[in-house]
Amino acid sequence: MKMEIETTLNTAEIVEEIGVETFAEGQSNVENMLDTLPLMGKGMIGILLVTIIIIAGISLLNKIKDKPEERDSVGR
Amino acid sequence: MDFLSELFSGFTYIAKDGNWKTIVMWLIGGILIYLAIKKKMEPSLLLPMGLGAILVNLPMASEGIVSEHGSITTLFNAGIANELFPLLLFIGIGAMIDFGPLLSNPKLMIFGAAAQFEIFFTLSLAALLGFDLNDAGSIAIIGAADGPTAIAVSQSLNSSYQGAIMVAAYSYMALVPIIQPPVIKAITTKKERMIRMPYRPSSVSKRTKILFPIVVTIVVGIFAPKSAELIGFLMFGNLIRECGVLDNLSETAQSALANIVTIFLGISISFKLQANDFLNPRTLMILGLGLVAFIFDTFGGVMLAKLMNLFLKEKINPMIGAAGISAFPMSARVVHKLGLEEDDQNFLLPHTIGVNVSGQIASVIAGGLILGMLS
Numbered sequence: 359m360k361m362e363i364e365t366t367l368n369t370a371e372i373v374e375e376i377g378v379e380t381f382a383e384g385q386s387n388v389e390n391m392l393d394t395l396p397l398m399g400k401g402m403i404g405i406l407l408v409t410i411i412i413i414a415g416i417s418l419l420n421k422i423k424d425k426p427e428e429r430d431s432v433g434r
Numbered sequence: 435m436d437f438l439s440e441l442f443s444g445f446t447y448i449a450k451d452g453n454w455k456t457i458v459m460w461l462i463g464g465i466l467i468y469l470a471i472k473k474k475m476e477p478s479l480l481l482p483m484g485l486g487a488i489l490v491n492l493p494m495a496s497e498g499i500v501s502e503h504g505s506i507t508t509l510f511n512a513g514i515a516n517e518l519f520p521l522l523l524f525i526g527i528g529a530m531i532d533f534g535p536l537l538s539n540p541k542l543m544i545f546g547a548a549a550q551f552e553i554f555f556t557l558s559l560a561a562l563l564g565f566d567l568n569d570a571g572s573i574a575i576i577g578a579a580d581g582p583t584a585i586a587v588s589q590s591l592n593s594s595y596q597g598a599i600m601v602a603a604y605s606y607m608a609l610v611p612i613i614q615p616p617v618i619k620a621i622t623t624k625k626e627r628m629i630r631m632p633y634r635p636s637s638v639s640k641r642t643k644i645l646f647p648i649v650v651t652i653v654v655g656i657f658a659p660k661s662a663e664l665i666g667f668l669m670f671g672n673l674i675r676e677c678g679v680l681d682n683l684s685e686t687a688q689s690a691l692a693n694i695v696t697i698f699l700g701i702s703i704s705f706k707l708q709a710n711d712f713l714n715p716r717t718l719m720i721l722g723l724g725l726v727a728f729i730f731d732t733f734g735g736v737m738l739a740k741l742m743n744l745f746l747k748e749k750i751n752p753m754i755g756a757a758g759i760s761a762f763p764m765s766a767r768v769v770h771k772l773g774l775e776e777d778d779q780n781f782l783l784p785h786t787i788g789v790n791v792s793g794q795i796a797s798v799i800a801g802g803l804i805l806g807m808l809s
Contacts, residue, residue, distance in 0.1 A: 387561070390567075393561070394558040394570065398554040398555060398557060399554075401553070401803050401807065404657075404799075406547055408653065409543050409796060409799070410544075411657065412543060412653055412654075412795070413541060413544070415650075416649075419645050419649065420638070422639055
């Protein structure tokens with residue numbers, strides 16, 4: 359059984375067989391590589407976005423102050 | 435005579451056509467053991483993998499060891515197939531890490547992210563070389579220099595090359611002191627390497643250190659759900675460390691738990707080091723791609739720092755970008771040492787440690803994103 363799944367950008371067909379995802383049959387390796395370019399872009403943007411959110415979260419957390427007796431210096 | 439032929443059946447097995455691969459795997463196992471003991475390269479993983487490679491390739495004997503109910507098969511199914519061992523190891527790793535340097539300068543995390551960009555570049559390169567999408571994703575994660583994440587991703591994606599991926603991931607982690615310095619020196623000038631970065635420690639509240647693992651778990655779990663398990667267990671270990679009321683558990687996680695899981699993980703990985711699985715031309719390509727990913731991760735972190743220096747008044751030493759790979763704490767120490775070689779008063783360690791620990795988080799996020807896109 360095969361299902362055809364279109365990517366959101368309609369740049370490639372990814373043919374999904376049972377348990378295995380692969381590129382469309384008959385495509386050259388160059389075409390396979392081009393199919394992965396949207397994944398590359400999404401991955402890079404994704405990691406950048408999550409990182410920025412975490413940086414913002416840490417900056418907010420750093421506004422939290424301890425009582426003087428609880429304060430801890432960095433790198434202990 | 436029957437007794438003698440049975441006694442020597444192992445030798446006759448090797449002599450049969452095609453079974454020379456057995457000897458090759460013994461040699462590979464021997465090399466891994468040599469690297470572990472003589473060169474002290476990641477001995478906790480390479481040594482059990484090396485002996486395991488010999489064990490699972492013993493003629494006749496291996497049929498029991500890797501049979502359906504064999505010992506190595508049982509261990510593999512108990513901890514690798516269900517990704518349990520990498521998760522348990524992450525508890526120990528999380529308990530070992532002090533995120534204080536990162537918390538005092540959170541902007542350093544951007545270098546951890548930049549060092550993972552090249553994972554996605556390697557994914558495309560692997561596709562260009564003819565690898566299936568799932569295999570390409572599994573190979574790309576080698577560049578993260580994060581063994582547990584590499585195991586978890588390659589197992590989830592059901593990669594056909596798990597053995598080669600795991601050997602590559604752990605071997606290159608051990609080779610950080612050899613691989614990174616020439617790459618860094620090639621893309622930086624002496625003047626750049628001598629940039630001093632004053633360290634201005636700011637106090638990080640205990641509450642911040644306690645809330646950090648909780649917040650990161652929630653944020654990463656929401657935005658990269660496939661990372662939730664990995665990041666959750668990593669942060670669980672860190673929370674045990676930072677809460678201040680579980681010192682015994684923290685110590686156990688850092689030592690006993692980490693060591694026990696490492697032993698089981700190392701020997702059970704050898705399930706994927708059987709000759710017929712491991713010895714094919716694609717293994718060499720995977721080792722090459724892993725090296726490319728590693729080099730480009732170093733490249734990416736350094737280049738981002740150089741780009742930022744175009745806009746910053748207070749310059750960053752671009753070498754710290756190279757510490758964004760997940761090989762903790764080796765990469766941080768390597769970069770710090772490079773800084774001292776150029777200027778013996780330039781102490782980059784507080785900054786490189788901050789970047790290095792951020793790379794640990796970023797590599798888990800990258801693994802989760804790959805899983806999210808491909809599974």
